[in-house]
């Protein structure tokens with residue numbers, strides 16, 4: 116575990132006393148935690164660096180910093196990004212978000228989520244005392260590795276504040292969504308303090324969705340559903356997403372018998388056996404469904420297949436006794452069960468029924484069909500995306516009146532930079548996202564009336 120977090124310089128803090136106090140509380144409690152960890156396990160604590168003033172980190176230029184410092188919204192986003200929260204190590208950022216929401220009169224429930232490699236991690240569920248939220252804003256607080264520090268950059272030949280580029284791990288995916296959702300809701304609550312809004316910020320989205328699954332199965336997601344709408348935050352380039360592809364994951368496995376490579380007839384090559392199966396599986400997205408391929412749809416286009424990993428053999432002079440390939444399928448149509456049947460048949464046919472080669476679904480039971488999302492709010496570009504989200508991990512019950520809970524997916528920043536070394540977005544993207552979330556919140560509240 117690592118804690119790549121540095122406190123902002125003192126000049127940052129003077130402009131926002133709340134953030135100052137919460138960061139200092141955060142820093143002092145976690146310094147204690149770090150000290151305790153170091154005492155217990157030097158091996159665990161060694162990659163950690165103590166929290167230190169950021170004056171020792173390279174400055175991105177006074178005037179750029181001032182733009183961020185002057186805005187509670189941009190400062191909140193910065194603080195989120197500065198707290199490292201790789202999947203499994205989300206408790207520090209969770210504490211920070213929880214304290215921030217408590218300071219803004221939210222009742223916060225820290226919902227424990229098993230797993231992780233740092234201090235006990237939890238989802239942050241928050242609502243106003245007035246009762247259960249009817250519009251739920253949700254995103255995730257974990258990020259993919261590696262941690263990349265927060266930095267600011269002025270885009271050449273443009274001196275406007277809105278063109279400032281903000282980089283760092285999670286700056287887009289999904290801390291931009293988290294920050295914009297919080298500030299959009301605070302704006303709405305400013306005008307209508309009784310607006311039934313709530314937040315759910317989950318852990319583990321990038322690795323398995325355990326955070327959302329835990330929430331989904333908990334009493335915080337009751338039947339019938341108290342929610343009218345759930346607004347999911349992920350990088351969508353500020354477009355409203357009508358749906359995303361489904362997912363199916365499996366291994367193709369082949370077994371053989373080892374022998375000296377000079378006498379291959381004494382053994383049986385697992386690699387030779389797996390090749391025709393993989394070659395067929397690789398093309399399943401391009402083969403028409405009526406010829407045994409995976410289905411396409413007008414909405415999502417073709418199903419795509421990625422053989423992302425192959426493990427086989429032990430040495431070039433040994434006939435390989437085992438081979439295994441990991442495959443991820445992005446389903447454009449159909450259910451995972453239908454997809455499994457198509458894969459099973461394809462492997463069988465490609466290998467002439469060789470029983471030493473088979474598709475193994477047991478180690479990847481997860482999978483979901485393409486979810487359809489709502490787009491009935493005017494003023495947005497509408498699109499579809501090819502990446503997975505936590506949407507399928509939240510099983511929403513019908514409402515008391517029998518209606519289903521609306522689901523929206525929207526957020527700032529591009530998926531094309533998320534997870535990359537260039538993860539970044541502009542101040543304008545962030546500001547526009549606050550307006551977008553406001554629009555969605557207000558539409559969802561109106562639908563409720």
Ligand SMILES: [Zn+2]
Pocket residue numbers: 255288289320349350
């Ligand atoms: Zn994400």
